Amino acid sequence: xxxxxxxxGHNFTLEYGDVGGISIDRHGTPLTDGVRExxxxxxxxxxxAVGGPKWDDPSAPTRPEDGLLALRAHLNVFANIRPVKVYxxxxxxxxxxxxxxxxxxxxxxxxxxxxxxxxxPKGRTQTPQGIVGVDTMRYSESEIERVLRVGFELxxxxxxxxxxxxxxxxxxxSRLWRATATRLADEYPDVELEHALVDACxxxxxxxxxxxxxxxxxxxxxxxxxxxxxxxxxxMGLLPSASLSGVPEAGARTxxxxxxxxxxxxxxxxxxxxxxxxxxxxxxxxxxxSLGLTEEAAAVxxxxxxxxxxxxxTADIATAxxxxxxxxxxxxxxxxxxx
Ligand code: IPM
Ligand code: MN
Numbered sequence: 001x002x003x004x005x006x007x008x009g010h011n012f013t014l015e016y017g018d019v020g021g022i023s024i025d026r027h028g029t030p031l032t033d034g035v036r037e038x039x040x041x042x043x044x045x046x047x048x049a050v051g052g053p054k055w056d057d058p059s060a061p062t063r064p065e066d067g068l069l070a071l072r073a074h075l076n077v078f079a080n081i082r083p084v085k086v087y088x089x090x091x092x093x094x095x096x097x098x099x100x101x102x103x104x105x106x107x108x109x110x111x112x113x114x115x116x117x118x119x120x121p122k123g124r125t126q127t128p129q130g131i132v133g134v135d136t137m138r139y140s141e142s143e144i145e146r147v148l149r150v151g152f153e154l155x156x157x158x159x160x161x162x163x164x165x166x167x168x169x170x171x172x173x174s175r176l177w178r179a180t181a182t183r184l185a186d187e188y189p190d191v192e193l194e195h196a197l198v199d200a201c202x203x204x205x206x207x208x209x210x211x212x213x214x215x216x217x218x219x220x221x222x223x224x225x226x227x228x229x230x231x232x233x234x235x236m237g238l239l240p241s242a243s244l245s246g247v248p249e250a251g252a253r254t255x256x257x258x259x260x261x262x263x264x265x266x267x268x269x270x271x272x273x274x275x276x277x278x279x280x281x282x283x284x285x286x287x288x289x290s291l292g293l294t295e296e297a298a299a300v301x302x303x304x305x306x307x308x309x310x311x312x313x314t315a316d317i318a319t320a321x322x323x324x325x326x327x328x329x330x331x332x333x334x335x336x337x338x339x
Contacts, residue, residue: 001046001283003335004296015042019071020050020064030067036074039257044290045075046283047259052266073113077243077257078143079150080112080222081285084209084229084239087308093234093317096206103210104232107154110222111147112243114139115173117219139173139218144180146246151216152188153247161213163194165201165221177218198225205229226261235316236262237275240282248289250297256290258282268315273324275314276331277304303337 001012017035024030030050039045050064084106091098119138124131148164155162164181166174178195185193196204198221205212205225209232217225230236242248243257260278268274281304288297312333315324325333 003338004287004293004300007299007339008293008296010293010296019047019067021052021055023067024055024062024064030062030064031070036071039071039075042255043253044255044286045071045257046279046286047071047257048279049260049262049264051264052269069117072243072257073118075243075255075257076113076245078111078113079147079244079246079248080110081150081154081242081244081248082108082110082222082226082229082239082261084108084226084232086232087234087238087305089308089311090234090238090317092319093313094231096231100206100209101232104212106209106212106229107158107214108222108226108229109147109151109154109214109216110226111139111143111217111219112222113219114143115219137171137173137218139176141176141180144177145184148177148181148184148216150244150247151214152184152191152193155191155214156188159213160190161192161194162188163196163201163212163215165196165198165215165217165225167198167221168195169197173218181216201225202228206231230261235275236278237314237316238277238281240278240280240285242282242285242289244289250288251292251294252289253292254290256286258286258290272326272328273315274327275316276327277314277334280304280331280334299338300334303334306337307333 001014005012015038017038018026019035020030023032050068055064086101086104091101094101116135116137119136121134121136124133151162166177168174168178181193202225205228227236230239233239239261241259241261260282262278265274280300284297284300287293312325312330313322314330318324
């Protein structure tokens, strides 16, 4: 953000808040009211990542992830936009064959504030038969409709294809999801709607990924499918996301929540080898969709592209024989390329 400010003559006001594990340690809760208010009053929120073995105790009253989920719900950012871009220079870094990756350009719209993650009842109870854990899948038609509309609108501005993902052969929420998609399709005659069962879609994403344009999916399905889709891009560390309360519009100045799709990667903590690009590209999405700065956003995207073209690779995308670039150096390279 500072490199963008220097290059384009902006002064960003950055304020910081603790969320997740650090907040549990310092304040006894993964999200304080203060940070909640800070996030509400900001033009946009750039989120790091939460979670770690220290807070993994299944009997703990709260977890770092609760802070993230509370923040997403509080900001009502129901549409999580996860573009999956394949850099041609990275096809060798993917475990998939290069010809499978040719022409891959998709966006996954993940429903973010409902479904299995949030619906009540939820919890653990002691019953005469023993302990029971409960999660509920629940969606109202309006929750489904608003996120599907984001998918239709995005598809309309791209290649005109929308894949609606569900498990309609088993789940009632999915049958409502599918019926809603079919109903809305009448309003978008320029968009080709396809329904896909989530299990089959999981297979097709690695089999013929180039056939997808926009995918829209329930919260949990979208979570799982995007980790899988990250394999197309070669690494989770590269994928950004934007969470919004409506259709993303380049140049808009509407609040949004921006985070990489990856977690905290505790297995490599402290080694200085994490890939910063997912976070950097999330900041680019923030510039584009919340701060009205499309040129600046493009400059950040280009900077990442340039650094990859120059052959710099963090450990996650390095191929045998490459000397891996560390997190800080990678960040500095991108920042310099912006200038
Ligand atoms: C993601 C993450 C989160 C999620 C976790 C950290 C709660 O996996 O953003 O994809 O499941 O939404
Ligand atoms: Mn995830």
